[in-house]
Amino acid sequence: MKILADQNMPLVEEFFSSLGQVERYDGRNVTAEQVKEADVLLTRSITKVNQNLLAQAHKMKFVGTATIGVDHVDQAYLKERDIAFSSAPGCNAIAVAEYVISALYAYSQDCNVELRGKKLAIVGVGNIGRCLQQKLQHSGIELILCDPVRAQQGTLSEHVDIDAALSEADFVTFHVPLVKSGEHQTKHLLNEQRIKQLKTGMLVINASRGDVIDNQALLRAKQAGQELELILDVWENEPTILTELMEVCLYTSVHIAGHTLEGKARGTQMLYEALCKTLGETANKQLDAFLPIPVVSQCQLNETLSETDYGRIVHLIYDIRRDNGLMRANLESQGFDVLRKQYPVRREFSTLNISAPHAHQVKLQQLGFRIEMNEE
Numbered sequence: 519m520k521i522l523a524d525q526n527m528p529l530v531e532e533f534f535s536s537l538g539q540v541e542r543y544d545g546r547n548v549t550a551e552q553v554k555e556a557d558v559l560l561t562r563s564i565t566k567v568n569q570n571l572l573a574q575a576h577k578m579k580f581v582g583t584a585t586i587g588v589d590h591v592d593q594a595y596l597k598e599r600d601i602a603f604s605s606a607p608g609c610n611a612i613a614v615a616e617y618v619i620s621a622l623y624a625y626s627q628d629c630n631v632e633l634r635g636k637k638l639a640i641v642g643v644g645n646i647g648r649c650l651q652q653k654l655q656h657s658g659i660e661l662i663l664c665d666p667v668r669a670q671q672g673t674l675s676e677h678v679d680i681d682a683a684l685s686e687a688d689f690v691t692f693h694v695p696l697v698k699s700g701e702h703q704t705k706h707l708l709n710e711q712r713i714k715q716l717k718t719g720m721l722v723i724n725a726s727r728g729d730v731i732d733n734q735a736l737l738r739a740k741q742a743g744q745e746l747e748l749i750l751d752v753w754e755n756e757p758t759i760l761t762e763l764m765e766v767c768l769y770t771s772v773h774i775a776g777h778t779l780e781g782k783a784r785g786t787q788m789l790y791e792a793l794c795k796t797l798g799e800t801a802n803k804q805l806d807a808f809l810p811i812p813v814v815s816q817c818q819l820n821e822t823l824s825e826t827d828y829g830r831i832v833h834l835i836y837d838i839r840r841d842n843g844l845m846r847a848n849l850e851s852q853g854f855d856v857l858r859k860q861y862p863v864r865r866e867f868s869t870l871n872i873s874a875p876h877a878h879q880v881k882l883q884q885l886g887f888r889i890e891m892n893e894e
């Protein structure tokens with residue numbers, strides 16, 4: 519069996535080599551000719567999986583994307599061809615939530631804004647939105663939840679309409695799928711009109727899909743002097759992004775919010791399990807066996823912690839400003855995709871064991887750190 523896998527997917531050989539012969543491809547430039555003989559295609563978000571790519575791939579029996587987003591896959595076409603399909607829901611939800619938390623603490627430090635008492639609107643309360651909600655539960659930040667789809671399904675009683683949420687909040691973060699039409703369209707959910715109505719000084723974070731915000735309108739607003747702080751991980755027209763927009767952001771990154779080692783590896787593992795199921799094989803490989811020991815894994819805290827200290831602990835594991843610096847310094851010379859490919863290893867908060875005074879244990883644990891439950 520020939521298994522074609524994106525070159526940016528970790529641990530493919532470890533998980534899949536017992537099932538077939540693994541070959542790698544360049545996800546942005548893969549051709550129909552390259553996939554012609556494959557039985558299995560493992561992709562990430564940058565490959566358009568559609569009839570153009572697969573028309574000649576007559577042996578194809580399984581397509582998997584090691585991502586949460588599925589807007590790059592023509593699922594109707596796969597169904598028509600009777601090709602099994604699997605994505606990796608929730609695989610990097612923790613990573614994206616931690617990206618947002620790192621962003622908030624960095625913003626707090628750099629812009630001298632206390633987070634406690636402020637209001638954060640979470641637009642899209644699915645795997646990522648819920649994870650963020652949980653992690654921030656004891657942060658002192660008031661959360662406003664906006665998810666009309668879940669409200670209609672009756673699974674989110676606290677839903678606040680987007681315009682009301684935007685007018686109440688001090689910060690907004692988007693975690694919706696890209697939906698191009700229909701009642702719950704998310705393409706340009708933050709459009710020119712809504713941008714104009716944003717509060718002075720509002721912090722806008724987007725780590726969902728670039729098209730969720732009208733990038734040109736956002737740039738025009740900033741150029742016209744509207745006071746907004748922008749933290750953007752995703753962009754319209756990746757990899758050819760609007761670089762002028764990058765210049766006016768507080769922090770920017772190259773669509774890496776979900777790129778913790780654990781998040782990416784979990785995606786691979788989920789596809790391995792799905793393929794095993796399709797083939798009727800037993801999935802007996804475990805992710806933990808393949809993850810390296812983290813560089814920093816232990817920390818002892820003895821004193822009362824301020825909000826700044828919480829920020830320092832978060833940034834010990836992941837500081838969004840590292841990624842901001844990498845993008846600004848290297849985008850022009852290296853390009854968006856190369857920066858994504860060379861993304862430095864990033865681990866999740868749970869790789870840090872903290873010994874802390876009792877008063878701080880719950881909040882640290884809620885953020886995602888491991889707590890050593892010592893008596894005081």
Ligand SMILES: NC(=O)C1=CN([C@@H]2O[C@H](COP(=O)(O)OP(=O)(O)OC[C@H]3O[C@@H](n4cnc5c(N)ncnc54)[C@H](O)[C@@H]3O)[C@@H](O)[C@H]2O)C=CC1
Nearest residue numbers: 586587642643644645646665667693694695725726775776
């Ligand atoms: N920047 C990055 O590296 C990453 C980006 N993503 C993006 O984040 C998106 C969300 O991920 P998950 O939370 O795991 O997906 P999910 O499917 O679990 O949750 C999405 C939520 O958005 C809600 N929603 C749909 N339309 C909406 C609207 N018009 N307004 C408000 N809410 C709406 C849905 O009801 C759902 O609860 C993915 O579809 C993907 O595009 C995901 C992982 C990494």
Ligand SMILES: O=C(O)C(=O)[C@H](O)COP(=O)(O)O
Nearest residue numbers: 562563564585586587610776
């Ligand atoms: O999971 C998603 O959806 C994402 O956006 C990925 O985390 C990032 O995309 P790729 O690394 O698959 O291009």
